[in-house]
Amino acid sequence: MRNFVQFILYSLRIALSGNSKYYAWLASLLVLVIFGTYSYLYQLQNGLIITGMRDQVSWGLYISNFTFFVGVAASAVLIVVPLYVYNYREFEYIVTFGEFLAVSALIIALTNVLADVGRVDRLFHMFPIIGTPNWPDSMLTWDIIVLNGYLLLNLLIPGYKLYKKYMNQEPSNWIRYFILLSIPWAISIHTVTAFIYAGLSARPYWNTALMAPRFIASAFTSGPAMMILVLLIIRRYTFYRKYISDKAISTLTQITLIAMIINLFLLLSEIYTVFYSATVHQISLKYLFFGLEHDGKLYAALTPIAWISVLMQVTSVGLLLPKRTRQNFKALALACALNFGGVWLEKGMGLIVPGFVPTPIGEIWEYMPSFMEAVIVLGTIGWGLLVYTLMLKVAKTIEGKQNLPEE
Amino acid sequence: MDRKKEAQDKDMGRRDFIKKVAVGSAVTAPLMNFQIPIVRVSLDELLQKHFKEMSEEEKKRVIERLEKEHRERYGVDVKIKTTEPLKGVVWGYALNIKRCIGCRRCVYACVKENNQSRASPEDPTVGEIHWIRVVEIEKAKIEPGTEGTDFRTKFGDVKVGISLEEGEHYYDPEKVPEKEYIYIPIQCQQCEKPPCVKVCPTKATWKEPDGVIVVDYNWCIGCRYCMAACPYWARRFNWTWPYLPKDEINPDMHYLGNRIRYRGVVEKCTFCIQRTREGRYPACLEACPVGARKFGNLLDPESEIRKIIDEKRVFRLKEELGTEPKFFYYMD
Ligand code: SF4
Ligand code: SF4
Numbered sequence: 001m002r003n004f005v006q007f008i009l010y011s012l013r014i015a016l017s018g019n020s021k022y023y024a025w026l027a028s029l030l031v032l033v034i035f036g037t038y039s040y041l042y043q044l045q046n047g048l049i050i051t052g053m054r055d056q057v058s059w060g061l062y063i064s065n066f067t068f069f070v071g072v073a074a075s076a077v078l079i080v081v082p083l084y085v086y087n088y089r090e091f092e093y094i095v096t097f098g099e100f101l102a103v104s105a106l107i108i109a110l111t112n113v114l115a116d117v118g119r120v121d122r123l124f125h126m127f128p129i130i131g132t133p134n135w136p137d138s139m140l141t142w143d144i145i146v147l148n149g150y151l152l153l154n155l156l157i158p159g160y161k162l163y164k165k166y167m168n169q170e171p172s173n174w175i176r177y178f179i180l181l182s183i184p185w186a187i188s189i190h191t192v193t194a195f196i197y198a199g200l201s202a203r204p205y206w207n208t209a210l211m212a213p214r215f216i217a218s219a220f221t222s223g224p225a226m227m228i229l230v231l232l233i234i235r236r237y238t239f240y241r242k243y244i245s246d247k248a249i250s251t252l253t254q255i256t257l258i259a260m261i262i263n264l265f266l267l268l269s270e271i272y273t274v275f276y277s278a279t280v281h282q283i284s285l286k287y288l289f290f291g292l293e294h295d296g297k298l299y300a301a302l303t304p305i306a307w308i309s310v311l312m313q314v315t316s317v318g319l320l321l322p323k324r325t326r327q328n329f330k331a332l333a334l335a336c337a338l339n340f341g342g343v344w345l346e347k348g349m350g351l352i353v354p355g356f357v358p359t360p361i362g363e364i365w366e367y368m369p370s371f372m373e374a375v376i377v378l379g380t381i382g383w384g385l386l387v388y389t390l391m392l393k394v395a396k397t398i399e400g401k402q403n404l405p406e407e
Numbered sequence: 408m409d410r411k412k413e414a415q416d417k418d419m420g421r422r423d424f425i426k427k428v429a430v431g432s433a434v435t436a437p438l439m440n441f442q443i444p445i446v447r448v449s450l451d452e453l454l455q456k457h458f459k460e461m462s463e464e465e466k467k468r469v470i471e472r473l474e475k476e477h478r479e480r481y482g483v484d485v486k487i488k489t490t491e492p493l494k495g496v497v498w499g500y501a502l503n504i505k506r507c508i509g510c511r512r513c514v515y516a517c518v519k520e521n522n523q524s525r526a527s528p529e530d531p532t533v534g535e536i537h538w539i540r541v542v543e544i545e546k547a548k549i550e551p552g553t554e555g556t557d558f559r560t561k562f563g564d565v566k567v568g569i570s571l572e573e574g575e576h577y578y579d580p581e582k583v584p585e586k587e588y589i590y591i592p593i594q595c596q597q598c599e600k601p602p603c604v605k606v607c608p609t610k611a612t613w614k615e616p617d618g619v620i621v622v623d624y625n626w627c628i629g630c631r632y633c634m635a636a637c638p639y640w641a642r643r644f645n646w647t648w649p650y651l652p653k654d655e656i657n658p659d660m661h662y663l664g665n666r667i668r669y670r671g672v673v674e675k676c677t678f679c680i681q682r683t684r685e686g687r688y689p690a691c692l693e694a695c696p697v698g699a700r701k702f703g704n705l706l707d708p709e710s711e712i713r714k715i716i717d718e719k720r721v722f723r724l725k726e727e728l729g730t731e732p733k734f735f736y737y738m739d
Contacts (some may be wrong), residue, residue, distance in 0.1 A: 047647040048644075048671065055642075055643055058631045058634045058644060059635060116631075117671075118630070118631070118671025119629045119672060120628075122628045122629075125457075126608040131609060132460070132609055134606075134607055134608050138605065144608070199606075200606070201730075202635070202728070356635075359640050360638050360639055361571045361576060361593055361639070361640045363574075363575075363640075
């Protein structure tokens with residue numbers, strides 16, 4: 001126990017010391033966090049009326065971001081599986097990047113839920129014993145269970161390994177079971193999140209069996225893309241350079257590329273099915289890509305976002321397919337940024353909002369997030385990045401001191 | 408600010424205080440006036456149990472507190488009941504769309520009876536909440552041919568038809584009814600298989616033995632999952648505190664029905680349980696000038712509503728979704 005306390009104190013010391021660049025980075029994240037928190041307090045005081053949401057579109061930016069970051073969290077499994085199941089050693093060093101990315105993404109996802117509920121003081125009503133969780137009926141109850149479980153797993157596994165490294169001991173074998181458990185768990189968090197939407201017959205746009213597969217595909221492309229970006233930045237700006245092998249990055253690149261192609265394929269299937277059969281169900285997708293006309297007025301707020309998102313995703317595939325651009329780190333970074341941004345737009349504005357347009361009784365009402373709402377979301381992302389930075393700093397310093405991989 | 412207004416402000420107490428902060432300086436006010444929500448919510452309120460888990464004794468205490476809350480916040484003496492559902496009764500509603508003239512009298516009777524928020528004269532963000540929406544549809548758009556398909560329900564056979572996607576519920580002509588249109592008032596359909604209940608993560612909304620879907624406004628966390636799940640757009644969210652002038656409040660309230668709602672929770676039509684459980688008709692039915700609305704016990708084969716289902720051309724909305732509404736539309 002004393003060792004553990006020392007370990008925590010030691011970690012804190014590492015986390016809070018660094019060069020001026022490190023401090024500048026932390027400070028800029030803090031600014032985001034402060035603005036976000038301030039806006040959140042403002043929302044607590046004045047209610048959700050300060051958001052752009054209304055009865056017509058009753059979920060917006062918060063739930064969209066929640067959805068997207070659950071996907072990012074799930075994608076950590078793409079590093080865990082090659083390493084622990086197929087013993088792909090190149091990922092040995094970067095696995096913590098994945099696990100901590102999962103933790104941070106979950107923090108973003110869960111804080112977005114906090115921002116979205118109308119009565120945050122009553123949140124405990126959905127927990128067992130102290131509340132009345134509607135289990136197994138409600139997918140939201142399921143989701144809260146699996147998300148918190150996944151969060152714990154991803155704190156436990158890397159935390160335990162680090163602690164052992166700090167103590168100069170070999171990790172015991174039992175941790176393997178948790179690692180193996182985390183694999184199906186990762187899939188489950190995103191599947192259950194997809195089921196939240198897919199199970200609603202009231203919203204034909206979401207009510208498709210393709211929902212969960214599309215969620216997984218888009219998560220498995222945007223997650224690694226994010227990871228590649230992080231690794232490239234770390235290689236460029238910090239001294240951990242030599243531990244991140246080109247090979248690890250190129251493997252990640254391939255994963256990103258394949259998942260993106262599958263993702264676009266699924267999107268195409270969806271578009272084909274909906275538009276060719278041309279039932280009333282096409283109306284939300286039509287709204288997303290072309291806008292809807294009503295009484296001589298065109299409602300098309302999401303149209304540019306939809307097309308830009310598709311364009312970004314297709315361009316990223318174009319950049320990743322040829323070997324020459326794929327291996328050029330500048331082009332690679334651009335491709336990953338496009339990929340990440342494209343999926344964010346698609347999942348963010350393109351997935352949740354059109355499900356509400358038109359309303360079940362035929363009203364077309366356009367949602368745009370309010371300024372405060374956007375700041376709150378930025379704040380949650382700031383939290384995530386802050387936690388990510390601090391955790392990585394600790395992990396990489398301890399690992400670097402005590403376990404230098406051979407060149 | 409003049410005298411009268413000041414007095415009014417005092418009356419409205421907490422709600423108004425919060426609102427004033429909202430309207431006031433947006434930059435400094437939030438930090439200066441911020442209270443932790445736990446503080447703004449009394450401990451008593453926070454620790455209250457789910458309605459169905461409360462003993463009679465606990466219910467009584469809660470009701471006392473709620474009545475006090477109403478007094479402090481809105482300056483009115485109200486009576487909050489917890490009347491149990493009648494035995495051997497499942498309520499059903501039927502509406503004659505050939506008769507309905509789209510006058511929206513039911514809408515406003517409902518607002519009054521059920522203490523829905525009115526538009527605040529001072530704060531434009533506080534708007535009216537309507538549980539009933541009257542959708543206007545061009546007669547020509549009613550899909551021909553679909554009316555012939557029979558659906559067997561446990562209360563009799565119904566027919567399908569009518570696509571709501573082409574509706575308009577903001578219609579505003581000089582005079583209703585307009586000739587080429589029909590009107591379909593839509594409120595909570597009290598589904599036998601309610602998706603809203605299935606999805607609620609906290610069991611804050613459920614089906615009562617008399618078939619009515621209710622919400623415990625003290626248990627709802629405001630996640631709005633039920634709103635996404637309802638195929639009839641029957642649920643409303645309190646994006647801010649409701650605005651109710653003191654002299655427009657209906658003091659005859661039910662815990663699961665028309666008591667004044669909190670900010671951050673959902674609400675919906677309950678077929679007026681504060682009335683129907685005492686043998687009265689829903690307010691919307693009494694307000695209808697053409698007698699288009701019929702209400703009764705679906706379990707009683709001799710009831711008017713069962714006769715209508717047996718004898719008229721009846722359909723339910725979005726039959727294909729399998730929600731089994733207990734709200735029937737019919738034509739003579
Ligand atoms: S109409 Fe909507 S709110 Fe009413 S019971 Fe059905 S699903 Fe629930
Ligand atoms: S908003 Fe309230 S009633 Fe609706 S699903 Fe959430 S907790 Fe349940």
